[in-house]
Amino acid sequence: MKEITHTNLQFLADTEMRQGGGTCNNVDVQWMETSFKYAEDALINKEVPVGCIIVFENDIIATGRNEVNETKNATRHAEVVAIDKVLNWCEGNGKKSADVFRGSVLYVTVEPCIMCTGALRCVRLGKVVYGCGNDRFGGCGSVMDIHTDDLPNLGPQFECIGGLMAGRAVNILKEFYKGENINAPECKRKVKDGCEIQSECSGNSNSDKSK
Numbered sequence: 001m002k003e004i005t006h007t008n009l010q011f012l013a014d015t016e017m018r019q020g021g022g023t024c025n026n027v028d029v030q031w032m033e034t035s036f037k038y039a040e041d042a043l044i045n046k047e048v049p050v051g052c053i054i055v056f057e058n059d060i061i062a063t064g065r066n067e068v069n070e071t072k073n074a075t076r077h078a079e080v081v082a083i084d085k086v087l088n089w090c091e092g093n094g095k096k097s098a099d100v101f102r103g104s105v106l107y108v109t110v111e112p113c114i115m116c117t118g119a120l121r122c123v124r125l126g127k128v129v130y131g132c133g134n135d136r137f138g139g140c141g142s143v144m145d146i147h148t149d150d151l152p153n154l155g156p157q158f159e160c161i162g163g164l165m166a167g168r169a170v171n172i173l174k175e176f177y178k179g180e181n182i183n184a185p186e187c188k189r190k191v192k193d194g195c196e197i198q199s200e201c202s203g204n205s206n207s208d209k210s211k
Contacts, residue, residue, distance in 0.1 A: 052108035131169030
């Protein structure tokens with residue numbers, strides 16, 4: 001699950017468009033607006049509210065939102081769901097997936113975690129634009145630089161721009177954490193003071209390495 005727990009949400013809101021030194025335009029904003037529709041759907045379905053789309057040749061070819069709770073599968077992050085849909089799209093349209101991913105942009109409301117960033121490199125994605133940072137598990141600069149690290153066996157590096165509509169991304173996360181996550185074990189139920197959310201059973205803030 002893309003879980004942003006026991007973290008400073010103000011840090012996430014203040015994330016700038018800093019990764020790779022790129023900038024965003026009105027088209028990027030429109031695409032990100034669409035990603036938020038899937039984050040909002042995740043919120044309605046009591047999933048951590050992260051949504052994404054993958055755009056190829058100015059068309060949305062895949063969408064995704066967190067499906068961890070409903071599938072009981074901790075790997076079903078929004079990005080992984082979208083990757084699977086692109087693979088199906090390529091098969092159905094007679095396209096080579098490596099070529100399609102290379103020419104595609106992922107728009108996601110929260111910075112991909114380390115696992116998802118590695119998966120995006122494996123499929124040779126061309127570019128990522130994300131909303132708020134993920135300062136516990138972020139793989140695109142907040143914690144690790146998986147998108148640009150020298151990892152030739154993982155796949156090519158990709159461009160990453162963070163901070164687009166970051167405040168909105170943080171606000172929807174706050175909405176999720178206002179309520180009790182009924183899917184969480186009792187020892188991981190949230191106790192919050194302001195924007196701080198506690199998810200640990202043992203009191204060790206580094207003990208939970210899930211997303």
